[in-house]
Amino acid sequence: MKGKILEVARRIFGEYGFHGTTTRMIAQEIGIDISTLYYHWGEKGDLYEAVILDIYEDLRTKLIEIEQIVHGKSLSTRMDTAIEMMTDYLFLSPEICNLILFRYFTRTRQPSNLDFRVPEFISEIAFSMGIAKDRKHLPLDIRMRMLAMMNQIYNFVAGQNFFMDLLKTTREDYVQNVKDTLKFILIPAFAQYERAGKHHDGNGDAGTMGEGDGKKEETAP
Amino acid sequence: MKGKILEVARRIFGEYGFHGTTTRMIAQEIGIDISTLYYHWGEKGDLYEAVILDIYEDLRTKLIEIEQIVHGKSLSTRMDTAIEMMTDYLFLSPEICNLILFRYFTRTRQPSNLDFRVPEFISEIAFSMGIAKDRKHLPLDIRMRMLAMMNQIYNFVAGQNFFMDLLKTTREDYVQNVKDTLKFILIPAFAQYERAGKHHDGNGDAGTMGEGDGKKEETAP
DNA sequence: CCCTGTTTCCATCATTTGATGGAAACATAG
DNA sequence: CTATGTTTCCATCAAATGATGGAAACAGGG
Numbered sequence: 001m002k003g004k005i006l007e008v009a010r011r012i013f014g015e016y017g018f019h020g021t022t023t024r025m026i027a028q029e030i031g032i033d034i035s036t037l038y039y040h041w042g043e044k045g046d047l048y049e050a051v052i053l054d055i056y057e058d059l060r061t062k063l064i065e066i067e068q069i070v071h072g073k074s075l076s077t078r079m080d081t082a083i084e085m086m087t088d089y090l091f092l093s094p095e096i097c098n099l100i101l102f103r104y105f106t107r108t109r110q111p112s113n114l115d116f117r118v119p120e121f122i123s124e125i126a127f128s129m130g131i132a133k134d135r136k137h138l139p140l141d142i143r144m145r146m147l148a149m150m151n152q153i154y155n156f157v158a159g160q161n162f163f164m165d166l167l168k169t170t171r172e173d174y175v176q177n178v179k180d181t182l183k184f185i186l187i188p189a190f191a192q193y194e195r196a197g198k199h200h201d202g203n204g205d206a207g208t209m210g211e212g213d214g215k216k217e218e219t220a221p
Numbered sequence: 222m223k224g225k226i227l228e229v230a231r232r233i234f235g236e237y238g239f240h241g242t243t244t245r246m247i248a249q250e251i252g253i254d255i256s257t258l259y260y261h262w263g264e265k266g267d268l269y270e271a272v273i274l275d276i277y278e279d280l281r282t283k284l285i286e287i288e289q290i291v292h293g294k295s296l297s298t299r300m301d302t303a304i305e306m307m308t309d310y311l312f313l314s315p316e317i318c319n320l321i322l323f324r325y326f327t328r329t330r331q332p333s334n335l336d337f338r339v340p341e342f343i344s345e346i347a348f349s350m351g352i353a354k355d356r357k358h359l360p361l362d363i364r365m366r367m368l369a370m371m372n373q374i375y376n377f378v379a380g381q382n383f384f385m386d387l388l389k390t391t392r393e394d395y396v397q398n399v400k401d402t403l404k405f406i407l408i409p410a411f412a413q414y415e416r417a418g419k420h421h422d423g424n425g426d427a428g429t430m431g432e433g434d435g436k437k438e439e440t441a442p
Numbered sequence: 443c444c445c446t447g448t449t450t451c452c453a454t455c456a457t458t459t460g461a462t463g464g465a466a467a468c469a470t471a472g
Numbered sequence: 473c474t475a476t477g478t479t480t481c482c483a484t485c486a487a488a489t490g491a492t493g494g495a496a497a498c499a500g501g502g
């Protein structure tokens with residue numbers, strides 16, 4: 001039962017957010033009384049915290065699995081496979097994306113129960129992609145690119161209902177197009193690392209060229 | 222006063238979301254009684270609706286302004302300028318990004334007051350970029366790429382607090398790195414349109430395109 | 443069966459929250 | 473000043489919500 005509650009709480013919190021979810025909604029979805037819920041998980045904030053830890057744990061497991069499969073391949077191939085696997089996985093548990101994005105964007109009225117830190121796996125991903133030489137001390141620009149990449153996936157999964165309606169497409173079609181769009185955007189972007197040889201940082205101003213705007217060199221801090 | 226309420230409501234709704242915001246929070250922030258708020262805007266859902274319409278109107282105005290400035294330039298230049306302007310603008314009104322993303326990701330318990338449709342400017346942007354030949358009947362893949370592009374910007378602005386804390390960086394530094402990251406990812410991706418000539422759709426498996434030669438000139442730093 | 447510990451539900455509270463009616467304050471034209 | 477329309481605040485409600493105590497149901501070992 002404790003597990004069942006966590007599972008349903010993940011889904012409901014993922015759909016409605018923290019304040020949009022009531023303990024009664026969760027209990028009713030399972031068909032139990034709310035006091036049973038409180039018995040197992042304590043107050044609402046504690047349950048939410050458990051949900052967050054749970055999804056990050058799932059995500060970590062998946063990332064490790066993917067890392068082992070794409071290990072050793074070329075960057076383009078690695079990204080292609082990783083995008084396929086990651087997308088398929090997240091569409092099976094879309095609340096993972098929703099909950100992560102809520103954390104990024106939303107403030108809560110709660111004192112500070114929910115502001116605990118969770119690793120964002122940024123360095124792990126960069127390392128797995130072969131972009132980081134060293135698991136620690138990742139330069140800022142690389143960390144931001146990793147965030148950008150993950151966000152791109154999260155967005156299409158978390159917003160699937162809205163976007164499917166907006167684009168007037170079926171689910172199957174949508175999933176395929178998400179993968180294609182991700183590849184269209186991410187692979188050329190990160191292909192710059194392949195072309196630029198191993199670790200030519202190339203400043204952030206990639207792609208524009210010319211213009212030589214006044215940006216100073218900003219070597220990795 | 223009516224305007225002042227709308228302005229503050231934008232900010233608070235943007236920070237806490239619909240259910241995370243109470244009418245009392247808005248009223249208190251201004252220093253008025255909640256009944257004054259209800260007098261001007263009716264029920265909470267109506268105020269929220271007004272907020273959404275307001276931010277979309279602002280966004281529309283800005284997009285038109287940008288469109289006129291980048292008109293006629295090359296795609297890379299257009300994107301460079303548009304990213305600069307759009308980012309600067311959104312960082313001044315970050316609640317725009319938050320509110321748009323909430324609409325994408327969050328469900329509300331409300332009956333259906335907030336499910337009204339608002340244009341997402343997808344076709345306008347594609348047309349302005351010179352990617353769409355025809356303002357109507359945009360193919361699905363192009364619309365998704367436009368969404369992906371806008372989402373990329375929205376995310377970094379809406380999540381600025383979280384990301385700045387995560388990356389341990391200052392605001393100024395963060396803003397600059399957002400621009401650089403956006404250019405790093407978006408410009409190479411959409412440069413495929415330039416290289417591929419005018420309208421070679423190219424199937425979704427765009428990842429292969431990056432391998433060919435790639436960008437010729439690379440401003441040696 | 444009985445005893446004990448666990449789990450579930452019912453009844454109930456105290457707050458919070460959305461919402462409103464009506465009195466007071468304010469403004470403005472005549 | 474007075475009359476009229478507008479705006480703001482005070483007091484208050486009803487419903488929703490987070491939370492809890494205690495009785496009942498359940499489970500398993502002796």
